Amino acid sequence: AQRxxxxxxxxxxxxxxxxxxxxxxxxxxxxxxxxxVQYSRQRLQLLLRHISRESIKGFTADLNKGETSFHLKxxxxxxxxxxxxxCALSGSGGSYIPTFGRGTSLxxxx
Amino acid sequence: DSGVTQTPKHLITATGQxxxxxxxxxxxxxxxxxxxxxxxxxxxxxxQYYNGEERAKGNILERFSAQQFPDLHxxxxxxxxxxxxxxxxxxxxxxxxxxxxxxxxxxxxxxxx
Numbered sequence: 001a002q003r004x005x006x007x008x009x010x011x012x013x014x015x016x017x018x019x020x021x022x023x024x025x026x027x028x029x030x031x032x033x034x035x036x037v038q039y040s041r042q043r044l045q046l047l048l049r050h051i052s053r054e055s056i057k058g059f060t061a062d063l064n065k066g067e068t069s070f071h072l073k074x075x076x077x078x079x080x081x082x083x084x085x086x087c088a089l090s091g092s093g094g095s096y097i098p099t100f101g102r103g104t105s106l107x108x109x110x
Numbered sequence: 111d112s113g114v115t116q117t118p119k120h121l122i123t124a125t126g127q128x129x130x131x132x133x134x135x136x137x138x139x140x141x142x143x144x145x146x147x148x149x150x151x152x153x154x155x156x157x158q159y160y161n162g163e164e165r166a167k168g169n170i171l172e173r174f175s176a177q178q179f180p181d182l183h184x185x186x187x188x189x190x191x192x193x194x195x196x197x198x199x200x201x202x203x204x205x206x207x208x209x210x211x212x213x214x215x216x217x218x219x220x221x222x223x
Contacts, residue, residue, distance in 0.1 A: 034211075043114075045213075045214065046212065046213075096158070096165070097155060097158075098155050098212070100153040100155070103153075
């Protein structure tokens with residue numbers, strides 16, 4: 001069964017500090033991995049996906065198949081990064097059932 | 111608004127009742143997904159439809175059913191409601207059948223009393 005684990009419910013940092021939101025997954029094949037973000041009073045929206053290898057709003061995430069991880073990182077947190085972050089996995093090769101982690105609330109203090 | 115829309119925003123009902131939640135996908139998107147978000151369970155995938163056909167099924171109870179109509183809007187029917195069904199129900203849409211990028215609606219908050 002596929003599973004996504006976000007071990008931290010809450011992550012609290014100061015502005016300018018580095019941020020790493022952890023995500024570990026369990027999947028027998030080759031997964032597609034995503035980070036979604038929900039800012040206060042806004043909809044859940046896609047932040048980035050591993051296949052595009054892009055940096056969005058300063059965030060990056062690298063898929064580590066050996067450690068089955070897809071941690072989200074940003075070198076210098078900003079107050080506007082405060083939000084709920086969800087790691088998500090989608091199967092591939094015909095099985096597209098999406099699985100979301102329980103989310104990590106990031107609070108960036110001024 | 112060409113984004114995903116969901117109605118109603120809020121729904122309060124009693125145990126044993128039946129409700130219907132409605133979702134209109136983004137213009138051009140063929141796939142619709144339904145999720146349930148409760149405090150203790152996080153975001154749980156319920157079911158996906160693609161161009162009118164059921165594509166994938168998640169943790170959807172037998173008391174729940176969904177369908178996607180020819181105009182691509184979708185309805186999620188919840189029957190014999192229990193207190194534990196109180197949750198936020200999200201709809202999302204994507205262009206293809208694969209879950210590459212999903213666009214979420216604002217959600218419907220269901221309260222069962």
